Amino acid sequence: MSVMVVRKKVTRKWEKLPGRNTFCCDGRVMMARQKGIFYLTLFLILGTCTLFFAFECRYLAVQLSPAIPVFAAMLFLFSMATLLRTSFSDPGVIPRALPDEAAFIEMEIEATNGAVPQGQRPPPRIKNFQINNQIVKLKYCYTCKIFRPPRASHCSICDNCVERFDHHCPWVGNCVGKRNYRYFYLFILSLSLLTIYVFAFNIVYVALKSLKIGFLETLKETPGTVLEVLICFFTLWSVVGLTGFHTFLVALNQTTNEDIKGSWTGKNRVQNPYSHGNIVKNCCEVLCGPLPPSVLDRRGILPLEESGSRPPSTQETSSSLLPQSPVSVPDFKTLRALTEHLSSNEMPEDSTPEEMPPPEPPEPPQEVAEADK
Amino acid sequence: MATEVHNLQELRRSASLATKIFIQRDYSDGTICQFQTKFPPELDGRIERQLFEETVKTLNGFYAEAEKIGGSSYLEGCLACATAYFIFLCMETHYEKVLKKITRYIQEQNEKIFAPRGLLLTDPVERGMRVIEVSIYEDRCSSGSSSSGSSSSASGSSSGGGGGAGSR
Numbered sequence: 001m002s003v004m005v006v007r008k009k010v011t012r013k014w015e016k017l018p019g020r021n022t023f024c025c026d027g028r029v030m031m032a033r034q035k036g037i038f039y040l041t042l043f044l045i046l047g048t049c050t051l052f053f054a055f056e057c058r059y060l061a062v063q064l065s066p067a068i069p070v071f072a073a074m075l076f077l078f079s080m081a082t083l084l085r086t087s088f089s090d091p092g093v094i095p096r097a098l099p100d101e102a103a104f105i106e107m108e109i110e111a112t113n114g115a116v117p118q119g120q121r122p123p124p125r126i127k128n129f130q131i132n133n134q135i136v137k138l139k140y141c142y143t144c145k146i147f148r149p150p151r152a153s154h155c156s157i158c159d160n161c162v163e164r165f166d167h168h169c170p171w172v173g174n175c176v177g178k179r180n181y182r183y184f185y186l187f188i189l190s191l192s193l194l195t196i197y198v199f200a201f202n203i204v205y206v207a208l209k210s211l212k213i214g215f216l217e218t219l220k221e222t223p224g225t226v227l228e229v230l231i232c233f234f235t236l237w238s239v240v241g242l243t244g245f246h247t248f249l250v251a252l253n254q255t256t257n258e259d260i261k262g263s264w265t266g267k268n269r270v271q272n273p274y275s276h277g278n279i280v281k282n283c284c285e286v287l288c289g290p291l292p293p294s295v296l297d298r299r300g301i302l303p304l305e306e307s308g309s310r311p312p313s314t315q316e317t318s319s320s321l322l323p324q325s326p327v328s329v330p331d332f333k334t335l336r337a338l339t340e341h342l343s344s345n346e347m348p349e350d351s352t353p354e355e356m357p358p359p360e361p362p363e364p365p366q367e368v369a370e371a372d373k
Numbered sequence: 374m375a376t377e378v379h380n381l382q383e384l385r386r387s388a389s390l391a392t393k394i395f396i397q398r399d400y401s402d403g404t405i406c407q408f409q410t411k412f413p414p415e416l417d418g419r420i421e422r423q424l425f426e427e428t429v430k431t432l433n434g435f436y437a438e439a440e441k442i443g444g445s446s447y448l449e450g451c452l453a454c455a456t457a458y459f460i461f462l463c464m465e466t467h468y469e470k471v472l473k474k475i476t477r478y479i480q481e482q483n484e485k486i487f488a489p490r491g492l493l494l495t496d497p498v499e500r501g502m503r504v505i506e507v508s509i510y511e512d513r514c515s516s517g518s519s520s521s522g523s524s525s526s527a528s529g530s531s532s533g534g535g536g537g538a539g540s541r
Contacts, residue, residue, distance in 0.1 A: 081457040095501035100393045138400070146503060147397075150404055164404070186454065274403060288450030290440050290468050295501045334480065337488035 014298035018096055019160040027298035029088040031173050032158050038087060038173030045083070045191070048231050049076050051224040052198050056205040063208060068201060075194040082187035083172060090294035091177030092163035094144065094152060102145035109140070136273065151274070153257050167256040176256075179294065182287045185246050191235075192243045199232035253282040389511055396429065396505040406436040408497070408505050419509065420490050428482055428494070429505070432475065439471035472498055 014027035022031050031038070049072070057069040097105065109125055125140030125147075138147045141154050144161045148154070153165035155175050164178035176184045202225055209218040219226060249259060253275040258264060264272040276282055392415070399409045410429045412422045449467055453460050479496050487494055487507075495506035 078457050081459070085458055094503065097503070098500070101395050101500070101504060101506070104393070104395050136400070149398065150400055182450075182454075183458070284447055285442050288447045288454070289442050290446045291450075291466055292440070292502075293466065293469050293472065295498055297499070334483045334488050334493070337484055 011302040012298065013296075013300045013302055016302060017296065017298070019093070020158050021093075021160070023298065030090050030296075030298065031087055032168070032170075032175065034157075034170065035173045037170040041083070041171045044231060044235075045076075045079065045194075048198060048228050049194075051228055052202070055222045055224055056202060056228075059209065060201060060205055064204075072194070072197060072201075075190055075197060079187055079190035079194050082183045082190060085183040086169075086176070086180045086187050087172045087174050089174075089180045089183070090296055090298075091175040092165075092179040092292075093158075093175075093177075093294075093296055094146065094149070094161040094163060095296055096143075096161075097145040105140075105145065105147070151255065151258070164255060165257050179292065182291075185243075185250060185287065188239055188243045188246060192240045195232050195235045195239060198228060199236060202229050202232065250283050250286045251279045253286060391509045391511040393509070394507050396507065398503060405440045406497075406502055407433045413507070415509065416492070416507065419492060420487070424486060428486070431478065432497075432505070435471055435475045435478065439468045 012027050014023045014030075017023075020033045022033055022035070023029065024031070052072065053069060057072065060068045126137045136150050138150065140146070141148050141161050143154060143159065146161065148161055149163060151164045152161050154161045155165065155168050157168045158175055160175070162175050162177035164181065166176040166181055166184070168175045169184070172184065172187070174180070205222075206215070206218055206225060209221075213221070246256075249256065252272065254264065254272060258272075276285065394413050394415045396408050396413065399407045401407075408429050410426050410433070412425060416425060446467060476496050476498070479494050483494055491510045493508040493510065495508065497503070497505050500506055
């Protein structure tokens with residue numbers, strides 16, 4: 001006897017998230033849309049290291065020490081792990097305000113500033129806050145309809161507000177923000193060390209082998225060496241310089257964005273209120289501090305829509321395309337307590353079938369999703 | 374499970390959402406997650422001021438604990454770095470553990486304090502840690518007269534009850 005199995009396709013929240021991100025592995029991986037340069041980064045690192053392990057390492061392990069390829073492998077694995085972590089994780093995206101929240105904030109703004117006449121562009125919305133005795137301005141983001149937290153910024157490439165926004169890095173194919181800054185820093189640090197290591201041992205290899213068979217013969221035997229040296233040479237100048245710059249930023253607890261804008265420099269500007277004043281403390285906080293989890297909930301299940309409509313294009317950023325508000329479903333006990341309160345306040349009238357509004361499609365799947373949890 | 378689902382539907386039909394208010398973040402201590410403890414005027418008469426402020430202060434305390442920079446957080450960070458962050462595949466971070474505590478606390482508070490007063494707190498983590506959303510419920514039978522104009526049509530997207538009351 002054959003049994004028909006009906007598989008219900010669940011829609012996960014990542015499929016409906018606004019913003020210009022790409023998601024893979026059913027929402028587990030989150031990247032920017034343009035990934036070409038990221039693939040180039042991967043290719044360069046993998047290619048150079050493959051050549052190094054295939055040719056130079058075999059000679060050097062025998063002639064000098066087997067520890068050489070071991071350290072190289074460790075550096076290689078560490079930099080790949082941190083690269084993938086940087087590229088694939090949520091940088092600290094702040095979800096956009098749901099319609100209720102956006103309306104509430106708009107009401108508050110109008111109450112403070114007064115209504116703007118039709119046709120006029122509203123003034124930039126700014127709230128002032130005092131942090132550690134210094135005034136910090138919070139800007140309103142028109143796209144996300146929220147007041148951005150301090151140090152957050154809207155990335156125009158990914159179309160998201162990101163907490164502690166550093167910069168958008170095309171080489172890792174993602175924004176660098178609060179949640180992945182330490183991975184990014186460790187990636188460029190380990191890549192610098194790896195580049196220096198590979199470069200140095202290529203020189204050693206060429207030197208040692210040239211003593212035996214001559215310089216030109218060496219290059220003819222392993223032409224990959226030339227390629228590796230060239231790649232490492234150019235990488236050195238850029239990556240080591242970048243590592244130095246970010247070490248400076250970490251020591252002062254600043255972001256690239258703040259540095260470029262000159263937020264904390266200049267005599268008329270406020271001092272950085274986030275710095276502890278101590279290099280060690282700043283480094284510890286940025287690199288070893290607590291790591292907040294992603295608030296995007298990419299793999300959460302959305303209530304089933306009526307038809308299999310595709311996710312909207314990101315040009316339409318109106319809030320009506322956001323998922324429906326009832327994301328938080330009160331549990332059974334809470335709702336019972338709530339209804340007991342309500343029924344104890346009023347005499348419950350017998351609601352006739354005509355008065356009851358028709359049951360809405362989203363409701364049953366919500367409970368199923370709840371039951372699934 | 375079918376009867377529980379049926380009961381949930383029934384319960385939800387009898388409660389209707391009147392309005393939502395949003396407790397904003399308090400950035401006076403920097404970027405750490407803290408919420409304003411100022412008592413919102415919309416809750417006047419619905420819940421005792423002290424109870425509400427205590428709830429928000431406790432939540433703030435939890436978040437401060439999650440983001441505390443100290444010996445244990447450094448140890449966790451260094452250990453994670455030493456394992457190239459692979460350890461997070463099998464271990465929960467301290468922050469995640471505290472967030473779970475917060476979820477349980479909010480559920481408890483809803484059950485014991487807020488729901489009996491016709492209110493419902495939403496876990497800030499479901500709102501991107503931007504706001505604490507407080508939903509104010511009215512009985513559906515009385516909602517025709519009591520729902521205020523501020524119960525905007527935007528709120529009609531929730532549990533279905535607002536549609537009957539708010540869309541006029």
